[in-house]
Amino acid sequence: MQLNPHFLFNTHHAIVGLILEQENDRAIDMVTSLSDLLRAVIANGDAQLIPLREELEFVTKYLHIQQIRFQDRLRIELAIAPDTRDCLFPQFLLQPLVENAMVHGIEQLAGDALVRIEARREGEQLLVEVRDNGRGATKPSATRRPGPAPAEGIGLSNTRARLEKLYDGRAHLEFSQPATGGTVVVVRVPYEGKPAPAQTFATPEPAIV
């Protein structure tokens, strides 16, 4: 797992800005959020599967920093079904997808960028979707520059390779750019609960009849 170095430098620059403005609380917020991110990257390097809840915490911290930077321009929506929170998900898989989504919106649109993360159970699968409102494959208008649809890029192929290695064909990544605009990336992994935690009490829970 690597954080984009430019993300770090730009975040530092934003912290300098907050200090100059004497916005102490927000500067502190930014530094602590950044520390949390770095701590997670440094400490948990070898954990492969973690509860989705923890992965979302990491991504939320990342987005929180981006929101301070692009305060007026970045909108974030989360739709996380409660029964997915403890489901196992590959660590740090989501962050690069979210970063791509953010870059699509922020770099291509002069207006507001939207990043939406949705998680839900579909049968025996956990589905996590990252959606943005960037240019996607839509046609250029007077205010949008022309260009071919962006290719999936190397980032996604790494993610795919990682899913393949972890799940051996039982996980999928879909990339699409609907005609209505934006880019949607959907990750499906087997719906697997957290390994049972060590039992503190020997007595089993009473069965509900």
Add this chain to the structure above:
Amino acid sequence: MSYRALVIDDERISRRIIHTFLREEPAIEVVGEAANGTEAVLQILQLRPDLVFLDVQMPELDGFEVLHEIWPYHQPFVVFTTAFDQYALRAFEVSATDYLLKPFDRLRFQQAVERVKQHLAARSSAESSLTLQALLTEVGPPTPTFLQRILLKVQRRLFFVKTADILYFEADRNYISVHTATKNHLIYQSLTQLEPQLAPLDFTRINRSCIVGLNHIAELETYFNGEYLVKMNNGETLKWTRNYRDNLASFHGLPR
């Protein structure tokens, strides 16, 4: 003597940093700011600042494209501000006065401002600074030669299209749609700005929103009211309106 500066960055906090640092520079007055490339081009052309602080990665047009768009009309001193160090070489190639890597502190910022002030002073004392002259002859009018190619950007890629390959230019609000046999591209310019830069024996204006490449015309067909239908080699048909009838001379290879 006070100099006028424009601050261009898509992050508000970054723009504020420059504002704050400039408070201690009475010689420099911030006359405006822009949060994306298109806005930047408009502001530079309207406000004609002496100096711009320019971010590289921005929505719509990046910093280099902004310079490309404005350079023929106005040449401010440029200080790049970016977290990316890989653009430095290119920045100095396009005549940046300085290149500030984010994050930067007050001292480094002051050095950049000092450097710009020296250049500005040199320019006002001797208008014909060598570099500026060189730049003017390199890219901008008044140059007697006509455009041989047009710089286009698709995604992150910049490339040229030879003017000889262009079938016609069509105005599209603030943009021009550049039609070639294979593709159409948008450039941020007006036909009126573009027209004098094109070789008059190769291009001519046939209506208010269209400049046509004469070498790509298959035939002209007379139409009503002294108008003509222009049939292009690729099968498209354009209209040559009455108000531009005088330009027909160029079709006959005559000077207008």
